Amino acid sequence: MIAYNNDWLNNLQVQQQLEEAAAKNCISKEEKAAAIAAYSTGFYTPNIFIRTGLFILTVVIAVFSIGLMALTLSGGGGENIFGGLLLFFSAVSYAALELMVRQKHHYKSGTDDALLWITGTCIICGFNLITEISATGNMMILFVIGTCFFLRFANAIMGILVPIAFLSIVFLSMGNAGNFSKTATPFILMLLAAVIYFVSKYLLKQQPCSNYKSPLTFMKITALIMIYAAGNYYAVSEASLQLFHQQQEVAIPFGWLFWFLTFFIPIVYIFRGIQKKDIVLLRVGLLLLAAIVFTVKYYYALAPIEIEMALGGSILIVIAYVLVQYLQQPKYGFTSTVRADQQMTDKLNIEALIIAETYGGVQEGNNATNFGGGGFGGGGASGDF
Template sequence: MIAYDKTLLDNTYLVEEANNLKKSGFIDSAQCKTITDNLPTLNSQNNLLIRFGLFLLGCLLYSSICGMISLFAISFGQDTYKILIYCFSFIGIAGLEFMSRQNKQLGYGLDDAFLLGAQMLFFVAIGISTNENYLAVFITIAIVSTISYLRYLHLSSALLACIGITGSVAYLMFELGTLGKSILPFVMIVFSVLLYFLSEKALPRLKFPYYSKGIQLANGFSLILFYLSGNYLVVRELSILLLNNSIPATQEIPFAYFFYTFSFIIPVFYLIYSLYIKEKQMLWIGFLALGFSIYTIRYYYHILPVEVALTVGGLILFAFAYFSIQRIKHKENEITFLPDRFSNSNSLFNTELLMVTAQFGIKPEVETETSPMEFGGGGYSGGGSEGTF
């Protein structure tokens, strides 16, 4: 199923782990160099700026190929554009297969352009062929993106697969009419819970480590979807949009107290439970969800002026951070404030040092090399440092 050579793929992940261990201080540069020199890997691009540049180059190349074919196909009439879109999609897959097998590229930039271009064109072709049947389009997105991720291991395909599955469930509920749209928040809550537990069960049972990042992405996607499905602002605004009802500001939606409670309990639960299970992804999602919950309340109820609310909120966060740091800064296990060995804890210090150096022209102190010949003592043939013969 995987398009890449299994040996090169294994080596690529081993080299990536070796680089992470070197950055964390578990192995030195010599050991890391020994590993990287002895293991041939796939062609990947870790520099995001260069990868984005190659992505743009790939988009230009792909569009040039499609444009050249379009020029030759004009003479066949305007009705051929439906077939051409399918052809363009297959051309993108063919180019991606060539890059994966012959050029051995994984996450290089060029392959990203061909994969995303082929997928988007195929989705557009399905939409045109089905007269904009969104349910068919989202089902196609879910199936094609899942197969693409299983074969090419691009995280963009994993994200599209999550969006496609979620959209398919939503449009299935739309087919039920007003009843389906009314119970949509509860259905999405149940769906996100199922997706979370499926991803949690799948992670420890993986036979291949290649798919771990995609499953972690699906795990984070389920946490975000679970919160947004019960957020008061999202539910209220979507109710107005989907049911074509104008709800006055003084009128509440059904189950309003449930959605109010949900909007604040879930972020707090994310924060507490993530600290309990030591899950960093859930912790960050919890912080973002809590901030969006505060925005949700302020969107409808302006209790305090903006400047007062920001000041009070800043003081509360400062107090919470200060006392938390004082409590855990000397702990060496569980929840601790000690630097993470898998992150570059000196990055801020290095940035500050660079700014000071650039501002004041401070140059690092250079130690002069000492001469290998030691002087002093002068014991013969003339006066030395002691003035003796």
């Protein structure tokens, strides 16, 4: 199913484990070099600067090619002709993508990422130009494209787009039903997002899915956030107002319950993250504490915004400093020191989300040669790889 060479992907996992073992001084440099030579790959994965250049160059070539073809067909037809041109170009881009991956062995090189995004963009834009597609129809197209790219290229960003597109289809479909379905929509979305979370969590533990670690991790994170978004009072209120045309002065059904969920869900995430030593749950929960503050601030003004921000920032700085000092020595399975095998996807920072697909990464997996586990996340191979 996956387009990349599976043996080489497995070798990349072994190489990553070797890098981590060497960083922990579990093996010598000579042992690492010998093992890497035994588990070599034929992928073309340049450094970050070349990847950036190849990504930009591929996009520029594609834009100019589409423009040139559009000029040659500018005699008439309008949007239908241009839409058909985009669909044709999407097929060309996908063929080029398969060629670069299967024949030229590009792996997160910048070129294959650019061709993937060009293909998807051209398909969506082409269909919208040829026919009038509803928001639900667009989400269906996005879901199908995202699922194909997820399975075929293990694209990490598709791990975000696929669950969002699926839940959007359900949400928009429920909006066309009766009043009861509108009331039940948040709870249905929470249930479906929970199912996505547990399924992705289960698949992450399965050996056949080891090459899908990055997209499955992002899918798990997205599902956690969507569970909270479906139960957040502000999100439910705005969705009812904008999409269900509910009167602004009319209270949303079960408003007290959504206020409860707004505070309760992040606390559950943090508690379970600490209990299970699950860094993803813990950090998503901490991230959603900011959503609680935003929701309360939107409806209730306790003080001028400048004072609230200064006071809140000061409290967070003090708490962070105390925790960092307290956890210098590991306690209860937690530490403030950076582990050599800490994954980029677990850090939940903006750079990981952006770099994950544009600049590639080696996924973690189990292998017969196990030097300690771990993964490099979506940030790319190390500098000397």
